[in-house]
Amino acid sequence: MRPVRAAVLALQGSVEPHLHALHSAGCDPIEVRTPDQLQEVTHLVLPGGESTTLRHLLDLHHLSTTILERVQNGDLALLGTCAGAILMGRDEGEDPQRWSLIDVSVQRNAYGRQIHSFIAPVQWKSGPGSGESEGIFIRAPRLEQPAPEVEILAVCGHEPVAVRQNRCVACTFHPELTADPRVHRWFLGL
Secondary structure, X not given: OOOOOEEEEOXXXXXXXXXXXXXXXXXXXXXXXXXHHHOOOOEEEEOOOOHHHHHHHHHHOOOHHHHHHHHHOOOOEEEEEOHHHHHHOOOOOOOOOOOOOOOOEEEOOOOOOHHHOEEEEEEEOOOOOOEEEEEEEOOOOEEEOOOOOOEEEEEXXXXXXXXXXXXXXXXXOOHHHOOOOHHHHHHOOO
């Protein structure tokens, strides 16, 4: 087993807060912008931002194919927050095309526009632990119709807000914007 080498996709979005959260979780992360920078990475964060822009930049920088191949070979764990979670969800013919790494439908901007963003308690069922943490939802997507093989890690109310399939984790909220490093610490153990 290779030593953990974590990185944040640094093309757009919430890059610095994820770097800080990974550092707080006990590692020295790098920023990834090219396929060459991804070679030694074992754990990659796809940050929040704008999902259409994220997909376009991934294709422009020739990263999509490399990431997908590494995930499918079991060489790379992914944590997608907000826009990253959208990209990881089931491809149902949307634009941009999704990666279908987690068998769950992801509805973009499900709670409304920026003004409808909110903070609410997240209840952990498994994964990073049990108990409650703060969830920051910014133009958040909604996870719907998870397949039986998808593990629901956390809920807000009765809705799933963090899920896992294999070494891929999707969160509809922004754990990197809190002082709690549990999500990133747990992710590094995948």
